[in-house]
Amino acid sequence: MYDSKMVKIGRISMGLAIIANFIPAIYIGLRYGEMPSMSVIFKIWGLVAATYGISWIVQPIAYYPTLGATGSYIGWLAGSVGDIRMPAASMAQKIAGVEPGTHAGEVIGTIGTCCSVLVSATMITVFTVIGSQVIPLLPEFVTSSFTYILPALFGAIYTDIARKDIRAGISTIIMALLLMIFGGKIGIPGGVLTLVIVLGGVLITRGFFVIDKKKASES
């Protein structure tokens, strides 16, 4: 009941969003007389598809186990899945004391993700409107440190999650770093690399799962 209701809200909102997404482009094209012809649209589409086409398909699949159905609808519409939605969902689950991968975990994760949309939309709105006036007033120390927001955020959150199972945490980050280095060298596209790393993580989990099970049955 809950799941089907969420899918319904998700599909309706995604359907509407697909239409709304094109409104600015169509309006601008018609209003200012530079509407691209069908062949130009295909050319532009070809360029973006060549760079991001794999990500359109692979990313939603790779993130699905973490986000679940509802989280995916929110995350892929509101964007910033990795850097805002997932940290917020994961924090909400931790504080509410529910486990990810359970129904309670998904419900709390959804509440957290929704909150993050409301917060980030407010912040982005405030800063797009006043940002160009306020940012130059901030000390340079602060604005330069913005470069480190993402590595610091992911460093903090990874440690927080990995501490639950330190063996898996250490093996997984080593695996990810190695794949990232070698994948980059042999030119695996970024989108595919996400999926490969997630599958690698699942394999590592399987390894430890089997080892633990054996130990349990032996003792």
Added chain:
Amino acid sequence: MEVAEFQKIINGYDIWLCVIIMIAIVILQSVFFMKEAIKEAAKIGISQEARKAAIRSASITAIGPSLSPIIIMIAMSAMLGTPYTWFVLNNVGAARTELAAAAMGSSVAGVTVMDGNIGIKAWTYGIWAGVLNSAGWLIFVFLFNHKMENMVNIMYSKYDKKWIKALLGGATLALFAYLLSSQLVGKSTANYAAAAIAGVCSFVLGTVLKKYSRLQEVSLGLSMLVGMFLTQFLFG
């Protein structure tokens, strides 16, 4: 076309009207989902206190990373206009991706250097590239997301529940490992320092604050700030 005239067009109130529809959908979707999730949480016995704590901690956690696209945002506002920048930052696609897509579209219009006066044609093509790119994710999720839900349900009924839970946990851990390593590999030493400092800080706070759940809610944001500022202090 003069810069001032171009800037006036790309920041026109009509553009704001065009983009506000999408933002309204983004916000309304979350409002509807949240209402249902809160109802469900009460139904399955999650206390009001826990729900409130979840809301507070998620909101606090979202503040920091919302600031990360600010620098790119200012550059983007100058080239593509504030309303369109507001639009893309609130919907699918990271700021970098949006900027790259816009540059691809503009290049089709023959503009290679992105500045404050790229002209109407490059602006239009840039925006077309952006929305075509976003449409890729939106359409895929619209078509297949509920099918993936069915697949997970089938997995749950077929395999050991304990294993599926471990599998989902492993996938999440690996996803964050991917996100972390993409900020490290090929980047400066300072990035490694920022990640390590914030990581240590998060570990220490997690241990020390174990008993104080109210303070734990800000631990992630606090660790991030310590990581950023200390790295900036050390590496400049």
